[in-house]
Amino acid sequence: MKIGDLAKATATKVETVRYYERIALLSPPARTSANYRAYGSEHLARLSFIRRARDLGFTIEAVRELLTLSDxxxxxxxxxxxxARAHLTEVERKIGDLTALRSELDRVVGACRHGTVAECKIIETLAPR
Amino acid sequence: MKIGDLAKATATKVETVRYYERIALLSPPARTSANYRAYGSEHLARLSFIRRARDLGFTIEAVRELLTLSDxxxxxxxxxxxxARAHLTEVERKIGDLTALRSELDRVVGACRHGTVAECKIIETLAPR
DNA sequence: CTTGACCCTATAGTTACTACAGGGTGTAGA
DNA sequence: TCTACACCCTGTAGTAACTATAGGGTCAAG
Incomplete structure (x- = not known):
């Protein structure tokens, strides 16, 4: 399996696969005579794991720990x-922050009367009194 | 007003103020004989505007546009x-993404029976079948 | 006159990739 | 056989928005 095949199978970019190898998240595979990376099914499994964890928003360092633990x-x-719980808490915090932000923005955007900048409520909200 | 005073007044780090100057978001102030930056009230107003916009999650480039427009x-x-509307849409998209993520994580974490890694539902979710 | 809190510049580090530049390889069609 | 094209390689730099460090200078109080 060449790097392009592995990338396609995991919906990853080729550059990202090489990046994961560089940061030692993925072990260096064997090489062909042309110096091409030759991957096996264990690499496919490993990269699939990494991608799923990343899709769930785990940081690279968290993924690294999860991989070590799963071994x-x-x-x-x-x-x-x-x-996983720490990550869930973090996601909940972010949702809270963004929800508060949305209320603010909703308010600001809703106040716009489409006049000139001088009477713009959005700018007024941002400018210090 | 020295840089530390301006920073304190706007809850910004000194390094960040210098950074904003470097990327031309904040105009270079006059200098004292000791080469210290000397800020006036117009700088305070400008930086306050920037910080509020950033707190609302606008990108630096959006803030730059808002500043130009407000002038x-x-x-x-x-x-x-x-x-503002584009930003609101973006925030709503992020909230949607994170909410979906939270459901996934909730499910995964809730399935954990606290046994060994071999029977761990979290790892199972991540590992390819 | 020295200590400590400030100020200066310039540079590198952070996260998680992504995008070149400048090459080599492998294969299918003319 | 030539050549076009898709792929592969390494190494480096760029992205967003700061943050941190090194290695200095300045100023007011005790």
Whole structure:
């Protein structure tokens, strides 16, 4: 499997695959005589895992931890749970922030009377009194 | 007004003020004999505007446009309104994305039975079948 | 006269990629 | 056989919006 095939199979860009190798998230594969990367199914599984975790919004460092944890199948699930819960809390915080922001913006945009900038409520909201 | 005073007055870091000057969001102020930046009230007003817009999540480039627009008081408010509405749409999109993400994470975290990694539902969700 | 809090410039680091530049390889059609 | 084209390689720089560091200078109080 060449890098382009792996990339396609995981909906990843080729450059991103190479980037994951550079930051040691993905182990360097064997090379062909032409120095092309040759991937096997273990790489496909690993990259799929990475992409799903990234899609769920886990940071690269969190993914790195999850990968390490998932490699030791006999270990307790506690650490995995902690990472996921921490991430969930963070996502909830962001939703809260954005929801507050939306109210503000709704208010600001709703106040616009489409006159000149001098009487613009949006600019007024931003400008100091 | 020295840079530290301006920074304190606008809840901005000194480095950030210098950064805004470097990217020409804030005009270079006069200098004292010791080469210290000397700010006036117009700088304070400008930086306050910038900070409020940033707090509302506008990008630096959007802030730059808003500043330009707010300088021409006789112009129509339309362009301002467009920028704000575009931003509101973007915020709503992000809220949607994060809300979907939260459901996924809720499901995943809720499935954890706190056993070993081998039977961990979180890892199972991430690993390819 | 020295200590500490400030100020200066210039540069590099952060996150997670993405995009070149400048090359080499492999294969299908004319 | 030639050549076009899609792919592969390395290395470096760019993105957003700061933040942090190194290595200096200035100023007021004790």
């Amino acid at each position: 030791d199948r006999s270990q307790s699930c506690q650490a995995v749970d902690n990472i | 021409d008081r006789s112009q129509s408010c339309q362009a301002v309104d467009n920028i």
